[in-house]
Amino acid sequence: MKKNRFWFIPMIILMLPINVANASANANVPYHTYNYGYWDDIYYTPAAYVPSGNISGSKLEIGAFNSPQDIFVGKDGRVYVADTGNNRIVVLDSEMKLERIIEKFDNEGKEDTFNTPSGLCVTEKNEIYIADTNNLRVVALNEDGSLRKIISNPQSEVLPADFVFSPLKITVDYADRAYVIAKNMFKGIMAFDENASFTGFTGTINVTISTYEKIWRRFSTKAQRERQVQFIPTEFTGVDISPDGFVYATNIDGEGKQSIRRLNPKGQDVIKKGKVPLSGDLTWRLAGDYSGASRIVDIVYRGSGIYSVIDKTRGRIFTYDHEGNLLYIFGGIGSQEGTFRNPVAIEEKGEEILVLDAYRGEILRFLPTQYGKLINEAIALRYDGNEASAVKLWEKVLELDANFEPAYDGIGKSYLAAGKNKKAMEYLKLGMDREYYSIAYKRYRDDILKDNLSYILTGITLLAVGLAIRSVIKKRKGKGVGEDE
């Protein structure tokens, strides 16, 4: 008893500095950072990103942004904002200071302007593609502001005769192919080649009708059927592109099944799904404030297979790795600094995350904490196949958040590669990875069998010999008894 009484004191002393560090990191954060465990339960983690100020039109002294809809960070760190309500494009330099404002451009000798530009994308050559929504066209400008090309009025048999092309969001790949999300176009993302001609749809979302609905429709009359809800595929809400030309697209899924797609050049969805559905929150309130499934409105591909999406319903930013694991969830709706009212777009600038809020007309900036940085770096190392050097980072992550399953998984896999099967089993079990646990266990079992094969064989032989001798003795005795009688 005496021995046990003060066991906790060294532990408290050990824990103190960590707790203090966490508290100071969390003190000014107006939202929770959390994640989902293997059994779908929410657990709170240290903050992965903390707010680090905001940028608004009035701060830049160019008048407040009016319902801005899109933001883009160029390769050189320049930030482009589609200031939709003011019909202008605001360009900030890499220090987030005002560089220039694009309000008009020269269209074959005439001065032309924008009408509610709600999406934009900048290529590696600094050409700006602007989805000029109410002018029903996409305008591509060179770096100096001169017109490069205009995409408008696409012609094709697959488009309905009365189709009006009003582009909302756009992304452009390395070969100048443009992928456009257009209003009321349910067939998919519209793809255009470098000559601005329409080449087809990519990433069509198929409508799924359940058996129950089919039966129900069969039994209803024509008049009833007309009044029932139409089964329309959902529209895409945001796009981004990875350097290797894969389009990352988001859509709103009311059932919370899949809101994120990764489209290959053929237009097929090739995203890798993990244990969680790629659709934001796993659980939500059914009615009342902030109820319903997450409405994912924009995505940013952040390199090394990591991508972040933003949820309009609860203002949360979900970050996934290339295997579909949730890395961290943060952000929230509110009126405090660092929370959103109507988030519409997300981008990454260096290690910062930028979120555009249309209601507030602000760009909100978030900086990673040590926790967030460690996860990002470890995932990047793993993505490059460098599992062994990721282990040190994973161990640091576990010091901050002992529930982080991908970290256990990562450590376990590298132990497995190093041939330390027993250790690997321990960590893979904590990481809830049955597949790799099995592999580790099999190797461990084989080793034990191999090491003890001689003993086992000796044992079996001895047993067999023993049994044989016993049966012989019994027979003899039986005979002996028989002879005696």
Added chain:
Amino acid sequence: MSKKEKIRYPFYVISHPFDGFYEIRHREKGSVWLALFFIFLFGLSFSLNRRYAGFVVNMVNPRDVDSRAEILGIFLVVLLFAAANWSITCLMEGEGRFKDILTIIGYSMLPMILMFVPTTILSWFIAADEEGIYYLLLGLSIIYFAILLLIGIMVIHNFGFGKTLITLVLTFVALLLIIFIILLLFSLVNQVILFLQSVYTELIMRA
């Protein structure tokens, strides 16, 4: 029959179901207490399997395992089934008494009791592609239980195979009816209580 024989008898029953169950009904060789004990043991081994099955095959959240609730649940299901079966077979000239039905259910569970615990231990030593044998062993014991139960009901009521199947279907219907009536009773009693409560409040407010 001595105590020792009574305890040994279930092992005879699972290897010779027809004779075994017949003697339970007609020569008083069964024991209701033993049967209840088996049901309890099955509940326990079921819970143990859920909680302690090896990592590779265990898909149950350990926080969801509640042995007390599971054992009570199994008792409830068994009692409901026995009551439903008894009420149906009574009407269909079945010869089995309520205690016979309980006894055969309990005794039929013996293969599952014998199988679940060793299989759970076996599951600690298997890897991903060897799950088959684990599920096979569990499945076999469950199928054995079902066959024993079927034979048991057939023998104690002195039914043919077809009639047994019909009574089983009817038993299921009776089971639903019983549940329905219990729920109805609960809600009616609840209404009465609410009514009395409101009368009481009225009186208090008046005074």
